[in-house]
Amino acid sequence: MTAMLLETEDLTVRFGGHVAVDAVSCGFRAGELTAIVGPNGAGKTTYFNLISGQIAASAGRVRLAGRDITLLNVSERCRLGLGRAFQLTNLFPGLSVLENLRLVVQARRGRGFSLLRLAGSDREVTREAEELLARLRLEALAEQPVSELSHGNQRKLEVALLIALDPLVYMFDEPTAGMSLDEAPVVLDLIAGLKARTDRTILLVEHKMDVIRSLADRIIVLHNGALAADGPPEAVMASAVVQEAYMGRELEDV
């Protein structure tokens, strides 16, 4: 059996008296895409925040490739291969789409973040950034400052940046939220393409049933912060716990 790339063990966080994530023990294998579902307020985003290091755990552990990373901060975890989709706040809003992508490609290649290198000095970096833009059909926006992108294009760029970083663990939080019907498939195709990388694992917080059906190898369900179900998509979707948790309301069957 393939070793776990990412594991959480009794991972817990309390906000005052409220247990938002409650002793979640779960392992994620390389080559697997796991959808994390649950009703609003179930703890999905908080679980992501605990894994990526945005918030500190009250108890429990997080391990990446066997190494205990519980006490590491976000950037230390990122350096070890934990990658969460970028948010615009992580970018340089005044720089263009292409320049932002180039910075991430450069960082991954271990050449460091340096604005001075942006003058087209490294053709390989530029070519890789341009290829990613083409795959997302964002070529026409290469020179546009990221602060001027539409919401849908910002979300696409977030995905492109994560792919440029190429972490061991890809974490996507509703990657197609707010996208138009013609934009979403481009992003879903890219995420599907990542599954071919059998040495990577992908976590996806998602409400849309069609996205889950098309991408997930496995579903875990969080309910009141606890792990309520875990298994193959068909079995989990049919389970009593999911039927009860959602009562047909919140998983968006598009």
Ligand SMILES: Nc1ncnc2c1ncn2[C@@H]1O[C@H](COP(=O)(O)OP(=O)(O)OP(=O)(O)O)[C@@H](O)[C@H]1O
């Ligand atoms: N910083 C915080 N301080 C206090 N309570 C918090 C904090 N962050 C989250 N919570 C609470 O923890 C619970 C889980 O929230 P979380 O955002 O993780 O749920 P979610 O499953 O991602 O929901 P949604 O699907 O609506 O995004 C909620 O009750 C929320 O109010």
